[in-house]
Amino acid sequence: MGELRLMKGNEAIAEAAIRYGVDGYFGYPITPQSEVIETLMARKPWEETGMVVVQAESEVAAANMLYGGAACGKKVMTSSSSPGVSLKLEAISYIAGAELPALVVNVVRGGPGLGTIQPAQSDYFQAVKGGGHGDYHLIVFAPNSVQEMADFVEDTYELAIKYRNPAMILSDGIIGQMMEKVELKDFKPRFTDAEIKEKFGSWATTGKTPDRERNIVTSLELQSELQEKHNHKLQAKYQQMRETEVRFESTNTEDAEYLLVAYGSSSRICRKAMELARDKGIKVGLLRPITLFPFPTKQLAELANQVKGMLSVEMSAGQMVEDIRLAVNGKVPVEHFGRYGGIIHSPDEIVNALEKQIIKG
Amino acid sequence: MGELRLMKGNEAIAEAAIRYGVDGYFGYPITPQSEVIETLMARKPWEETGMVVVQAESEVAAANMLYGGAACGKKVMTSSSSPGVSLKLEAISYIAGAELPALVVNVVRGGPGLGTIQPAQSDYFQAVKGGGHGDYHLIVFAPNSVQEMADFVEDTYELAIKYRNPAMILSDGIIGQMMEKVELKDFKPRFTDAEIKEKFGSWATTGKTPDRERNIVTSLELQSELQEKHNHKLQAKYQQMRETEVRFESTNTEDAEYLLVAYGSSSRICRKAMELARDKGIKVGLLRPITLFPFPTKQLAELANQVKGMLSVEMSAGQMVEDIRLAVNGKVPVEHFGRYGGIIHSPDEIVNALEKQIIKG
Amino acid sequence: MEVKDIIKEENLAYKKTKVLTDNEMHYCPGCTHGVVHKVIAEVIEEKDIQENTIGISPVGCSVLAYNYLHIDWQEAAHGRAPALATATSRLMPDKYVFTYQGDGDLASIGAAEIIHACNRGENIVVIFINNGIYGMTGGQMAPTTLEGMPTSTSPYGRDIKLSGHPLKMTELVANLPGTTFVARHSAETAGAVRKLKKAIRKAFDNIDEKKGTSFIEVVSTCSSGWKLTPEASNTWMKENMFPFYPLGIIKDE
Amino acid sequence: MEVKDIIKEENLAYKKTKVLTDNEMHYCPGCTHGVVHKVIAEVIEEKDIQENTIGISPVGCSVLAYNYLHIDWQEAAHGRAPALATATSRLMPDKYVFTYQGDGDLASIGAAEIIHACNRGENIVVIFINNGIYGMTGGQMAPTTLEGMPTSTSPYGRDIKLSGHPLKMTELVANLPGTTFVARHSAETAGAVRKLKKAIRKAFDNIDEKKGTSFIEVVSTCSSGWKLTPEASNTWMKENMFPFYPLGIIKDE
Amino acid sequence: MAKVKGAVVVDIEKCKGCNLCVVECPTDTLALSPNVNGKGYNYAYMESPDACIGCSNCGLVCPDSVITVYKVKLQQA
Amino acid sequence: MAKVKGAVVVDIEKCKGCNLCVVECPTDTLALSPNVNGKGYNYAYMESPDACIGCSNCGLVCPDSVITVYKVKLQQA
Amino acid sequence: MKEEIIIAGFGGQGVLSMGKILAYSGIMQDQEVSWMPSYGPEMRGGTANVTVILSDEKISSPILNTFDTAIILNQQSLDKFEEAVKPGGVLLYDPNGITSPPARKDINIYKIEGAEEAAKMGNPKTFNMIILGAFLKIKPIVKNENVEKGLEKSLPERYHKLIPLNLEAIQKGHDSVKSIQTV
Amino acid sequence: MKEEIIIAGFGGQGVLSMGKILAYSGIMQDQEVSWMPSYGPEMRGGTANVTVILSDEKISSPILNTFDTAIILNQQSLDKFEEAVKPGGVLLYDPNGITSPPARKDINIYKIEGAEEAAKMGNPKTFNMIILGAFLKIKPIVKNENVEKGLEKSLPERYHKLIPLNLEAIQKGHDSVKSIQTV
Ligand SMILES: Cc1ncc(C[n+]2csc(CCOP(=O)(O)OP(=O)(O)O)c2C)c(N)n1
Ligand SMILES: Cc1ncc(C[n+]2csc(CCOP(=O)(O)OP(=O)(O)O)c2C)c(N)n1
Ligand code: SF4
Ligand code: SF4
Ligand code: SF4
Ligand code: SF4
C-alpha cells in the first residue's frame, strides 16, 4: 500500500504529478486551484525528480508552454479554473490539432464571466464538446474524490499518450478544496531521453538526429484534401475512444426503476440521495460517468430499456443532460435538476426533484 | 429600394454596420475576414457617422474593448475567425454574465488549431453551447448569403438590445469571401447620448448623474444565493428566446418524406441537392435554421411526425446533428453527412448520402 | 478648549469625501487600496467630475472597488482594463476614464494590453497598485515580487534564475511616446498621500488637455500577503521596495 | 579561363547550406524571410548543432518555415512562440531553442509573451523579422508600421492619433535584465548579411554560455505588403525604416 | 501668534485597528484601544486628546476613511 | 599579385527574378533574363561572365538560395 | 459511527488546523474523513470555517447544512451556525467575544474558556488545542493515541517538538468543559 | 439562363477584377450573380482564380467543380481546370506562357492573344479587358450597355476616365477570338 495522507484535491494532484513522473507543470494562480502550483513550488520537485515548474505570466502563456512542452514528448500538465480555461482554448485546440498528449486540469467555479469562486459544473460543454474552435475532443475524466484527483493523473496521461490527444481532468471547487485521505502511489521515474526517443521518436521535437526525418509539430494543413484527411484521422481516434475507453460507475442499477446520473461532486450527493430514496422504497440507481468524453452512451442506452426515467443532477443549468438524452434517444424521459452559482444540491432536494420531475411527472 | 451593390460578405457586413449606426468596431486581422476591418478603415466612418474603428493588438484585447464599449451602452461589434474567436471566449463569457448587448462575427475556417483558412462550419458547438466557461448562450444567426450578412447586423443587434445579451453572426469563409448583389439599407443615425440614457440608463456606464444610482457593469457575485438568482435570470432569458425568437426557412417541407437540415453555406448547396433529389422523384424538403440559438427545436419535432428521416449536412464532423437529434428525440433516424478541412459538399454527394444513410438505411 | 467644543461642523478640517460610498471596505486592515481609493475620490470631488468619470478595475483585491467609489464602474477581466478603457474613452471622449490595476494584473497577464494602450496614447489615467504580490488569490508571486521575497508560489523567496528579475513596468511604459506623465508614488505617510494626490490630480487634468496616457504607480503594501502587520509592512516597503522601485516623476511632458 | 573551368567542386566559394531543405520557398520574390532563414541555417551548420536545435515559429508568412530548415520545428499559435520556447528550453536545457517571429506576431498579439520570456531571461534566441506590416494576412498595419505608411488597415497612412507611434520592441526588451544580447540588423546587402550572421552566431553561442535571452531584430522588407518591387523595397527600407529603427548593437553583456 | 488645537472622531465600528494613524500622528495623540469593536478590532482613539493639532495626517493615511478631523485656531494664551 | 575570377550557377527554375542579386553584384555580372522560367519569372543569369570576381555577394543576398558561387585564384598575367 | 462537525471562527484562530488534526486522527483509526473549508478571497480578519466528517462508511457530501457538533469561536459564526446544529446535537463555544450566547433549547451547549486558558498557559497559540481537547472530552470519537498520531502527521517535522505542549493543551481542554445545557 | 465560369491565372493578371466586371454586368441586367475567389495567404506570383456565376435564378453553390466556361491565363491553371470544363463547354486561353495547349476533344477551345494585343495597344493593363471582350464575343451573356454599366459600377470614380480605353480593349477582344476547335 502506498503512502496514506490527508490532502486537498489540489495538493493531491500536484503530488501525484510528481510521483507519476510529470516533466513539466505550467500554471497561473486562480481560485479555487492555486494550491496546485503552490504545492509544487513548495515541494521543489526539480530537486527531486527534475520536474520543471513554471508560473507563467498568464493562462494563455501557460497553455502555450504546455503546447511547447508536449511537442518535446515530455509529460506536461497545466491547471486552472473556468475563466482561465477559457483563455487556454486556442492553445488546447492547437494541441488537439497537432495530436499531442498533454493534461489540462479545470477546477471548475461558477460562471459566466468572473462569476463566483465557489464550485460548479458549468464547464461541461466546454470540456466535452470542444470549447475551442474546430472539430476536436479532449479525453475528459471527472474525479469525485481526492483519491481520484490523484489517480487520474496517471489514468488520463496514459490515454493521452495512447491516443496522442490532450486530456482534461474536469474537477470542481469541492474536490479541489476538500481534504480526504489519499493513498499516494510510489514514485515512477520520468521518461529518459532514450525512452522518449523510443516512444515518441516519430513526432517529438527532440532534435533531428541522422537516424530520422525532422519532426514538425503543427496543426496547419493548407491543402483541403489533406486537412480533411487529418480530420478524418482525428475522428477515427475519437470513435475508437468511444468504443474502448468509456469508464463509469454504476450503483444499484440492477433492480433500478429510476436512474440518477451525475458526475464529480454531485455524484457523491446523489449517492446519499439514492440511499434516502431507497429508504423511502423508491428503487433508484446511480450511474456516474467517470469519462465524460467518451461518454457512457451505450450503458445509458441499455439502462433506458430498464428504467422508467432518468434525472441528471448537475451543478449547472443542464449540460450533461443533453448527452444523456442523446444516448437514450427518446426511450424514457430524461430530466435535469440543477443548482448553481456555487450552491450545492442537498440529498433530499434531489429526492424531491426525482419524485416531482420523473416519478410523478 | 436601397442601394444595390456587388460586395463580399465581409465588405457588406462592414457597410451594414456603418449604416445601422454601430458606434464602435474593434478587430484584429485574420483570414478569411480581414476585409471587415479593411473596409471600415477605407470607409473612415468616423468622419461620416462618428463610428469608432480600432485595430486592437489582439483578439483578446478586441473582445475586451467590445466589453468596455458595450458597457457604455454603445452599439459595438467585433469580428474574427475561428482561432481568434477562441481567444475571445473569456470576454464573451463576461459580456454574457454582465448582460450586455454586443455583436461578435465569426467567419469560420477549418480547425482544429491553425487548421486551414478555407471555409468550415466546425465552430457550431462553440457558438451555441457556450465555448466559454459557465452557463450562458449567445443569440446566434447563420447567414447564407451576402445579403443576410448585411441584414443580420440589425437583426441580431436588435435582439441583443432586447435581451441585453451578446449575439453572434456565425458565418463562414464562403459567405465572407464571395461577392453577391446586396441591397444596402439606408443610414440610421447612431443613438444620441439622450437616447442611450433613455434606453440604457439603468445599466450603462455613461457617468453617474444625480438622477440615478451609479451603474456598475460586472459579472461578479460572490454570494452564492445571488449568483444562483442571477443565473436563473439568465436562464429565463434563454427560455424566452427559445419561445419567441426562433427563425428558420423551410422549403418543400409540406410533402417531404425526407428532410435535409443545413445552415449557412451548406444550406445553399442543399437547396441544389434537394432539386436534384426531387428530379429523381425523392420527396425531399429542406429546413434551414437561421437562428442556431435559439434552435428550431419545435419545428423539427413537428417535422419528425411527418418525415421518415433527416440528414444534417454540415461542413464539420457533426455538431448541429446533436441539436436535431435532441429535437427529434428518437422519432426518426437523424444522420450526419459532413465534409471538412475546407472541402465543400457537392450537391450530388448529398443526394447520395441521403439515399445511402437515410432512405436505404 | 474641550474636545467637544472643537468637534463642530465649522471646525471641520478633514473628512471622508462624498465620492466614497458608506460601504465598509472588504480590504484587510491597513491595505493601501483603501488609501488610494480615497485619494482618487477626493480628486474626483475636487474636479467636480463625478458625473463624468468611469472607473475600470479588473480582478485583484480591488475587484470590488465599485462598491466604494460613487461613480459608474466597469469590472474588467483579469489584465484587460486598458482594453475596456480604450473603448470607453474612444466612444465617450469627453469622459474621464481611469483604470485601477494591481501588479499581477497589469504587469503579468495584462502586459500586452497596458503596453498597447500606453503606446496608442489612449487619453486615460492608469493607477497601478504595486504591492509586489497577488493579494486577492492568497499571496502568490507577481512579476514585481522582489528578489528573495517569499510568496506562496516562491516559498523560499523569489529566485531570479527561475522567475527572472522583478519587472519595472513603470519605467517600461515611460519609454512609450503615448505616455505623457509617468510617476511612482506611495501612500504610507501623510506626506506621501499629499504628493500622490497631486499626481493623480495632474493625471486627471491631463485628460482635459487630451495629453494621452498618464500612468501612476503606487508602491503599496499587502500585509496579508507579506505576512506582516500593516506597520511592519510599511517599514518593509520603505526598506526593500523603495530602493528597487524609486519614487518620483519619471516622465512629464 | 572559361566559366565551365571555374565551375568545379574544388572552386566552390558559396553554396546553399545543407541545413536548408530543397523545398521551394513559398515567399514572394525578394522576401527577407528567405535570407534570414539561410543565415540561421548557416549558423546551425557552422556550429554543427543541427541535431540539437529546435525552431519555433508562429503564424505569419514564416508559418511554413518548417518546410525549409532541416531541423525539428514547432509551429506556434500567433504570438506565443516565446511560451513554447520557454517550455522547450526548460525541459531540454541542452538544446538550442530559437523563436522566429514577425512584427505583428511579436509586437502586437505576442507582446506579453515576449516581454515575459525576455524578463525571465529564458536561455533562447529570438529572431524578430520586422517588415512593418502583417505580410501573411494581406498587408495590414502592424505596431511597427511607420507613421504615414499605407497598409490595408491604414489605407491613408498610419495615423499616430488613431494608432499610436510605431513600437520599438527591441529597445523595450533591451531594458529587461533577462536579455543579454540585443541587436538590430538588416539583410539587404551582402555586408548586412555578413553582419547579421555574426550576430546570430553570437546569439547561438550565448546559449552555450547560458547567458539568457538573445534578441535580434532584422529590419526587413515586404514587397507585397508595401506594393513595391523588391529593389524599391530595399531603398524604401533604407530611407524610411533605418532612420526610425537604427541598426546596431543595443545591448551586449 | 496663533496656536491650533485639533480633535478627531474615529468611526469606531468601522475602524480596523491597523494602527497606521497611530504611527502617523506627529503628536502621539492616538492609540489603539484595549477594547475591541464588533469586528474584533482594537480600534483607534484619542489617548491624549490635548496633544492633537488637527494636522489631518491621521485622516490622510487611514485606509478606511473612518477619521474626521476638526481644528480651531486659538489666540495665543 | 593574385587575381581572382569567379562564376555563378543560378538554379534557374527556382529563381524568382527578384533582381536583388543583380543589384548587389559589384561587377555588374548579373542581369535578369528576358526569358521566363516555368513559374513565369525572368530569372537571373551571368550577362557578363567575365566580370565575375566570385565575391559571393549575390549568393549571400539571394532569398531563395539558388545561387552557387565558384572562384579561382589566377597568377598575375 | 459518523460525526459531522462544523468548526467556525476568525481566520487566525486555528480553525482549519484544528479540523485537520481531527481528520488525521480519524484516518489513524481507519475511518473515512473529509475536511472542507469555506474558501474565498484570502483576506485577513474574515471568518473561516471548516466542515469535518469522520465516518465508518464512505462519505457522500463533504458539505452539509446540519451538524452533529458545532464548535464556535466568534459571534458571527454563532449567528450563522447555531440553527444548523441537529436537535439533540452539541454546540461548543468559547465565550471570548461572544455578546449574545446561544439560545437554543433543544441542543447540548458547552462553554469552553479556551482563550483564557491558553493565556493562562502562557501560550495563546494553544487555544485551538484546548478547544479540541474539550470537544474530544464531550465526544470521544477518536482515541487519545490516534490524536497523538494525528498531530504527528499533520504537523510538519520541524514542529514535532511542540507535540507535548499540544497534548498538554488538549488535556487542559478535557478539564475545561463547562456544560451550560444538556438535553 | 445560367453561366458558370472559372477565370484563372497569375495574381496580377486582373483575374479578380475581370470577374467582378462580369458579375456587375449581370446585376445590371437584373440577374443573380456570385463571385467567389480562391483565397489564401496573400502572396505575389501565386495563382489566383475566381468562380463567377450569372443566372436568372437563385444561385445555390458559389463554388463549383465543373464549369460552362474556363478562361485560362497560365499553364498551372490550364493543368488544373481543363478537366473541369463541362463536355461541350468552352475553354478560352491566352497562349502566352502556355507550353502544352489544351488537349480535350469534347469542348470548344478558343485562343486569344490577349497579352500580345495589349502590348500592341501600348497598354498591358488592358490585357484582362481584351480577354473579357473575347469571352463576351463567344458567349454574349451580357449586353454591351450592361458591360459599360458594370465597368462604371466596379471601377472607383477616379478610374472612370479609363472606361473608354477599357471599352476599346473589350472591342479588341471581340475581334481577337481565334477558334481552335468547335464541337
Ligand atoms: C483569467 C483569470 N486568471 C486568474 C484569475 C485569478 N486572479 C484574480 S486576482 C489575481 C491577481 C491579483 O493580483 P494583483 O493584480 O496584484 O492585485 P492585488 O490583489 O494584489 O491587489 C488573480 C491571479 C482570474 N480571476 N482570472
Ligand atoms: C489568433 C490569430 N489571430 C490572427 C491570425 C491571423 N494572422 C496570421 S499571421 C498574422 C500576422 C502576420 O504578421 P507578422 O507577424 O508581421 O508576419 P509577416 O507575415 O509579416 O512575416 C495574423 C494576424 C491568426 N492566425 N491567429
Ligand atoms: S490581501 Fe493584500 S492587497 Fe488584498 S486587501 Fe489584503 S492587504 Fe490589501
Ligand atoms: S507577403 Fe511580404 S513577408 Fe510575406 S512572403 Fe511576401 S514579401 Fe515576404
Ligand atoms: S489630526 Fe494630527 S495631531 Fe490630531 S490625531 Fe490626527 S494626526 Fe494626530
Ligand atoms: S488608520 Fe483608520 S482603520 Fe487604521 S487604526 Fe486608524 S482609524 Fe482605524
Ligand code: SF4
Ligand atoms: S560572385 Fe560577386 S561578382 Fe560574381 S556574380 Fe556574384 S556578386 Fe557578382
Ligand code: SF4
Ligand atoms: S536573388 Fe536569387 S531569386 Fe532573386 S533574382 Fe537573383 S537568383 Fe533569382
Ligand SMILES: [Mg+2]
Ligand atoms: Mg498585487
Ligand SMILES: [Mg+2]
Ligand atoms: Mg510582419
